[in-house]
Amino acid sequence: MTILIFTLILFLGAYAAGFLGSLTGLGGGFVIIPLLTILLHVDIHYAVGASLVSAIATSSGSAAAYVKEGITNMRLGIFLEIATTIGAFIGALVAVYISAHYIALLFGFILIASSIISLRKKENHINTKKSYLADKLKLDGEYPDGDTHIPYKIANVGGGFFLMMLAGMVSGIIGIGSGALKVVVMDGLMRIPFKVSTTTSNFMIGVTAAASAVIYLQRGYIDPGVCMPVVIGVVLGAITGSKILVKTQSSNLLKWLFAGIIFLLAVQMIYRGLSGQI
């Protein structure tokens, strides 16, 4: 296959991934690694590098809007970034010593877990119970809802911090934003309202990914020929997706469809990992 054809296929695939990812809120990175490794037979290290770079692009792009609207809890995000960057650093170091088929296996399992997490019913619960650490660290906040601001308190800061370190590690090993994992920690354990947890998780992805990307860059995982079509495609796809999202409010069918695709890709990755084809 010539580089031109390779670039075109990758660009179209990444565009579709970015489009579906932003339309469904599942992120585009999930499709990039299987697309590269299964379809285009690219080595998984290059795939992980390209996927991580695309996660920085999509998360920074969409975080920009949420930060301006004041939904993102920036203090909470920056505080938890201590945990995710330490995790991402460890993950990127460890990734070097993990053989490719274990990375494929881990990717497959995280993929399944994330698609299940994203399909859950979202209930926007507001926690009003004060906790010592959240108060000391000034983490509690409020978010705009129509004309009013809804205040909320944050629970289990210590436990949340620890689990964020694990989410950062996963991100550093398999090169995804691991947004779904971050949301489940903030939502389930720290009892943060859904609107805030999704946008704050998105806000954190860029910094988390940067901590492992600086290592990937030096280890040669980030190849310009692979990353260029992926990053451009994912960003353009995400822009198209967000324009359509404004027009069609509900996209439940699409979400299930995309989760189904992700599930099939995950099974493929696990199979290839087990049979030693990756």
Next chain:
Amino acid sequence: MDRLQVIIGNLLRIGVYASISIAALGGIIFLLHHGNQQAAYTAFKGIPDYAQPAHVFGNILHLKGGAIIQAGIMLLIATPVFRLIFSAVGFVIEKDHLYTFITLLVLGIITFSMLSGYAG
């Protein structure tokens, strides 16, 4: 914090658009020179010498497509780091010492990660 939020939002957006524009420009040059060659990414062998972070800027001057792409990608990776620097300044202005420290700590972890990568 309101003004800071707007600044940070704009910074993130400009960072992403600037870096993918640079990558697209480099991509066109890269494809003009290498488009007809065979894609060889099946086995991992690191990246070409011109795309190594230390050599990127020298090779941009030679209009090497791959190096220009890599510069765009390095700008993209730096975008969230710029965001941290801006928030640190914001916290200093607000006299929020705790969060100035926390933000600098995160910046320190990323710097440490970068330096340890060179050592590895």
